[in-house]
Amino acid sequence: MMRVGVHEYARQIQEGSLDLKEEMHRVIQEARRINEEYAYFNIIDETLVKDQVDDLIKRKRKDLPLAGVPVSVKDCICVKGMESTAGSAILKGYRPLLDATAIRKAKDAGAIIIGKTAQDEFGFGSFNVNVGRGFKTPKNPHDLSRVTGGSSGGSAGITAKAPFAHLSIAESTGGSIAAPAAFCGVVGITPTYGRVSRWGLIDYANSLDKIGSMGASIADASLLLEVIFGHDEKDATSTHQAIPSLRAELHQDIKGRRIALLKDSFRTAVDSDIQKAATNVKAVLEKCGARVDEIEMDITSRYALPVYYLLAMSEASTNLAKFCGMRYGRAEPLEGSFDDYFSNVRELHFGSEVKRRILLGTFARMAGHRDAFYIKAAEVRSLIIQEYKKIFKSYDAILSPTMPIIAPRFADIEKLTPLQSYMMDILTVGPNVAGMPHVSMPCGQSKGMPIGMMLTSDHFNEAMMVRIASHLEVSR
C-alpha cells in the first residue's frame, strides 16, 4: 500500500475511488503487524472501527475533510466505548462514557479512530519507558534498540511507520508531542494552550495540557488541527479565537520574516550533529529571505524546567487522587478501612514514576512548602511568558533543536538519574510552560537517526509558525 497524503486519501474516499471497508481492513492488518514488533498501540479496537465505518458509509462523505482517514489517539484522550487508560494499569478496563471534544470533532469530520497509542503512564516521561504496569514499551521506528521518546511515543512511532495515510491525536504537557516527533522523525504540532478543548482529556497538569497533532507532513498535521481547533463550553480554559486556515499558509513567502535562533540552546550539551543541523536550518531560512538572529532567554533557560516540574507535579498529584479503586478502573477485594483499601489499589497499580510525582507534587503544595514551591513557580511562569512575549514583539518565531540528543538506546536510559532524565526536556518545557504553539519537524539525520528542529511562535500565531516550518520541509 502506497502512502499518500491525508488530504489526497480523503479525497479518494469522498469520491468513492477507494473502498472504505477494504482500506480499513488493510489498515487494521498493517497496524496489527507493526504493533507486534513495535508496541505502538495499547489497543486496536476492530469492533469500534467497524461501527465507525458503517456509520460513515451512511453519511454524505463529500465534504468531510477527514473522510475515512485512520486516526490513532494517545491513550489519555477519551474515546467513547474504547478502553482508555492513559497508559496506567489503574484504569485497565475503563471504557469512557464520552468522546473527548477533539475526538468528536475528528469523527464528525469523517475520521476513523483505530486505537489508543502507547504513552508514559499519565504522560510522566520523556522517553516513553515509564509505561504502566503490564504495558509494553514502544520501540523507535528507525532502530528497535532505541526509544520513541515520550510521552506520546506510540503516536509518533505509528505516524512514522504507518504505510497508509494516517494522523495521530497526541498531547503535550511539557514536550510530549515535540520530543517523540523529533526522535521518530515526524511532524508534531502543539498548538497554543486553550486552542483545542481538553474536555475528555485524562489530566496530567491541567494548566499545561494541550492536545495536538502528529502527521507525516506539515500539511497532514495542519489538516487535523484545523478540524479539532475551536472553542468548547465544556472546557473553561478553551479560547474563543477564530480558527486560522493553516494549510493556506503552506509555502507562503517568508521574506523579511524575523527568526530568533536560541543561542547555545540554553548552554545545554547539545550533540554536535544537532548543532550543525540548526546551523543548516538557519541557512535555509536565510536563503528564503528570512532574517535569523541569535538570542538568549535568561529566565526561561534557567527556570522553565523547575517551574514546569513543580507546577506539573503539584497539579498531577491532585488529578491522580481520584484513582482509588472506586467507581471505575481497577478494583481490589474490599478489605480494611477506606485508607487501607485505596492505598493498596494505588500501591499495586501505579508505576514508580507515578508514585514519585505524586509524592513530589504533594510535597510542593503542603502548607510549609507551598509558598516556596507551588506559589513561586506560578509567579515565575508569568515571568517566562513575559520573556516570550517580549521576543515575539520583534520576532515571528524562535528556532532551536527539539531535543539535545537523538533518540537514546534503552540501555543508556537506565543509567540516567531522574534529574538527568528531566533535563532532556530543557528545550521543550519553555514553550509548554508559556503555552506557546510549537512544531517539531525532521531536519536532517545523525547516525541514521532523525533530528528534530523546533519552531515556537506567539500565542495563537500557529499560522506563521506553519508557514515558516513549511519552508524547512520542502528543502529537507
Add this chain to the structure above:
Amino acid sequence: MKHAFTTDVVIGMEVHVELKTHTKLFCSCPRPAVDGETPNSRVCPICLGHPGSKPMLNRACIDMGLKLAVALKCRIAPQLIFSRKSYFYPDMSKNYQITQYEEPLGTHGELKLSDGSTIHVSRIHLEEDPAALGHLGSYVLVDYNRSGNPLIEIVTAPQLESPERARDFMKRLVTLIEYLDIFDVESCIIKADANISIKESGYTRVEIKNVTGFKEIARALFYEVERQRSEVAQGKKLLQETRGWDAIKGLTYSMRTKETEEDYGYIIDPDLVPTTISQEWIGKIRNSMPELAEEKVQKFALRGVDLEMAKVISQDKDLAEFLDATILQGADAELAAKWVRKELVRALNQEKLKLGKSKATPQQVACLIKLLKSGEITDRVGQRLIEKIVSQDIDIQSYIEKEGLGIVSDTGHLEDLCKQVIAENPTAVQDFKQGEQKSFNFLVGKVMQKAKGRGDPAKINELMKLLVS
C-alpha cells in the same frame, strides 16, 4: 494560644447553605432531590469525577453568592477563583473538593442579631457538596446524587456569646437567605460546624462537625456548652478536639483530638478560569435586591403596625410578603397585621398547611379586613371565613351572602335572644347582680352562640346590660 476572650461562652460558626438552583455547581445535573429518587440517578461524568470530565461553572450560583455578599455588606472579591482542597474520603468523587481558599467571594461582612448587636462575618465562599454516605451492615454506601450540589459557606468570627445568640444568628441568617430567594427550607440542606469554648476551661476550643438542620444545630450547641461546664465542674480537663453530633441520642461524641491543623495542600483549580466580578455586575445585583426583613419592619411600622408585631412578622418572609400585599390591597395595616399574625397562622396550623401551599390570597384577606373594619361581619365570622379561605377557593362576598353571615344588628331579634338567655340562665344572672363580671361575659357569649356568631357584639352588650340590671 493567646486570645482576648472575656465572655462565659465563645462560639464561632461555619454554616453551609445549599443554594436554591436548578442545577449543580459544576454540571447540569438537576439540583433539588426528587422524592423517592434512586441513589446515583442524578449524576454525570462531572459530578462522578470521571477521567476526562471538567467542571463547568453554574453562573446562577455566583449571582446568588453575590446577593448574599451584598446583603451581609461584605467586601466582594474582584474575581472569583476556585481551589482544590485535597483529602481522601469515600464521599469525594475526585478526592479533592472544589472550594474557594485564597480569595473568598466575600469578606468583612456582618449580620445583625435581634437585639441590634452585630456579628462579624469573616468570609463567605462557594463550594461543592460531597456525596452522601449511607450505612448497610458493615458496608458504607455512597450516593452521588448530592455530589456537586452548590453550597455557600458563611464563617463568623468567634463572637457569639451563648447558644441562644448562636441560634438567633442562625435564625436571622435563614430569614435573610429566604428573603434573598437563594434558599428554601423544603429543598435545601443547611449544615454547620461550630467552635465552642467556655471561660471556665480557659477557652479550650472544641469543634463540632457537620450538624444538619437548623434545630439540630441549636440543640448541639446547647448540649455542648452544658457538657463542657459539667466536665469542668467535675474537675476534668477539656481536650482540644473535634466532636460529632448524635441527633438520636442528643449528645456530642469525640471524633478525634486535634494534634495538628490538617493540611489540604490547596492549589488553584487549573480547570477553572478566574471570573471577573465587575462593579457593573455588583451594581446589577444591588439593583435587583429584594426588600429585606429590616425594610419590611420599617414599612409596616410606618403604616401603623405595632413595632414588635412588625418585627415578628418580618422574620417570616412568606408571612411578611403576604401582609405587605394585603395592605397594598387597601386593608387597614394594623388590623391586617393582627389578623395575619394570629388568625391566619392559626388557621394554617390547624389545616397543617404552609402559606405558600394554601389557597389564601392577600385579596381575600384584604376583603375580610375591610368587612371587619366596617363592622359588616363579626370577629367570629371572620375567624370562620379565614379557616375557609386557607383550604378552599371561595369568593368572600358571595359566600357571606349565600351563608347569611352578615352581622345581625336587628334590636328586636337580639332582644328576644337576650331574654331567652336570661330565662335559661338564672344562676348566671344572679351572680352578675352580685358583681361577677365573668357571668356577664358568659351571658353575652350565650347570646352570640344563639346568633350563630353573627350578632353585633356592641349591641348585645348594650341590650344585656339594660335587661339584667
